[in-house]
Amino acid sequence: MLPHTPEWLPAIAPWLDLAGLVVFAASGALAAARRGQTMVTLCFFALVTGVGGGTVRDLLIGAPVFWIHDSRAAAACLAVAFAVWLTPVRWWRGAALDWFDAVGLAAYAVFGAAKAIGFGVPPVPAALMGVVTACVGGIIRDVLAGEPSIIMRPEIYVTAAALASGSYVALGLLGVPLPVAAGIAAVAGFSLRAAALRWKLALPAYRKGEAG
Numbered sequence: 344m345l346p347h348t349p350e351w352l353p354a355i356a357p358w359l360d361l362a363g364l365v366v367f368a369a370s371g372a373l374a375a376a377r378r379g380q381t382m383v384t385l386c387f388f389a390l391v392t393g394v395g396g397g398t399v400r401d402l403l404i405g406a407p408v409f410w411i412h413d414s415r416a417a418a419a420c421l422a423v424a425f426a427v428w429l430t431p432v433r434w435w436r437g438a439a440l441d442w443f444d445a446v447g448l449a450a451y452a453v454f455g456a457a458k459a460i461g462f463g464v465p466p467v468p469a470a471l472m473g474v475v476t477a478c479v480g481g482i483i484r485d486v487l488a489g490e491p492s493i494i495m496r497p498e499i500y501v502t503a504a505a506l507a508s509g510s511y512v513a514l515g516l517l518g519v520p521l522p523v524a525a526g527i528a529a530v531a532g533f534s535l536r537a538a539a540l541r542w543k544l545a546l547p548a549y550r551k552g553e554a555g
Contacts, residue, residue: 360397360409360416360451360454361419362446362450362451363396363447363448363450363451363476363477364394364397364419364420364447365393365419365447366440366443366444366447367392367393367395367396367444367447367451367480367481367484368389368390368392368393368419368420368423369389369423369426369427369440370392370481370484371388371389371390371391371392371393371420371424371480371484372385372386372388372392372423372424372428373427373435373440374388374484374487374488374490375387375388375389375488376427376432376435377432378488382424382425385424385427385428386421386424386425388424388484388487389420389421389423389424389427390417390420390421391480391483391484391487392480392483392484393416393419393420393423393480394409394416394417394480395479395480395482395483396451396455396475396476396477396478396479396480396481397409397410397451397455397476399475399476399479400455400458400459400472400475400476400479403472404458404459404462404472405462406458406462438540441540442537442540445503445533445536445540446533447477448477448500448503448504448507448532448533448536449477449504449507449528449530449531449533449536451473451476451477452473452474452476452477452503452505452507452508452511452528452529453507453508453511453525453528453529453532454473454476455472455473455474455475455476455477455508456469456470456472456473456476456508456509456511456512457473457511457521457525458472458476459472460512460515466512466513466516467512469508469512470505470509470511470512471508472508473504473505473507473508473509473511474501474505474508477504477507477508478493478494478500478501478504481493482494497545497546497547497548498544498545498546499536499538499539499544499545499546500536500539502535502546503532503533503536503539504532506528506531506532506535507531507532507533508528508532509528510524510528510531510532511524511525511527511528514527514528
């Protein structure tokens, strides 16, 4: 069994949380900025994208919703929205944000799984909570922006989050020290997402067989 309170979590959690929060808030603000929206809309997109996954996770595991009890989370999202609003659009072109997003995805997946374990969630649901933490904010962003959701595209994204959270849980069950497990899992998730970005990797799509 994994310990219910990973000792490393209080020390490293703020950094994992901030990495995911800032990157996803930026992606939300950019989704609004690229559509020529107002500052208010940028702030809204940044907030729901940044805290969306963590909010759903906390509600499911019975934890206090993190950003309601810590104003720094919402403040960080709003600060990111203002930064996007004030900077030239050319700064955000290209694949740079995708690479930052890959870092945030891996960090948030590991953090979400670790927090779920800290609240006594069994291993398999805890790994799924890591995926929820890393992916739900992006799903909300895509729905609000009118784009095809990330879960409806074949590119490797959710799979990378699942690799990160699942690896963390599995390594912990095998007795690997949890800080080491967290580092290995985050690197594994990031590496898979990076490979998908570099070589355009995608999962095979379902193809219905011919009738008869």
